Amino acid sequence: MFIIHLAVWERSSIGAVTVWIFFSII
Structure with missing residues (x-):
């Protein structure tokens, strides 16, 4: 999940x- 958050922020x-x-x- 953290990876997804970082990708979104980047x-x-x-x-x-x-x-x-x-x-x-969800």
């Missing part, structure tokens, strides 16, 4: 952020 992509939010809700 890329800062809308799609990545959407996936992160989805995982956060």
Whole structure:
């Protein structure tokens, strides 16, 4: 999970952020 978070922060992509939010809700 941490790797995904880091990837989202580094890329800062809308799609990545959407996936992160989805995982956060779950």
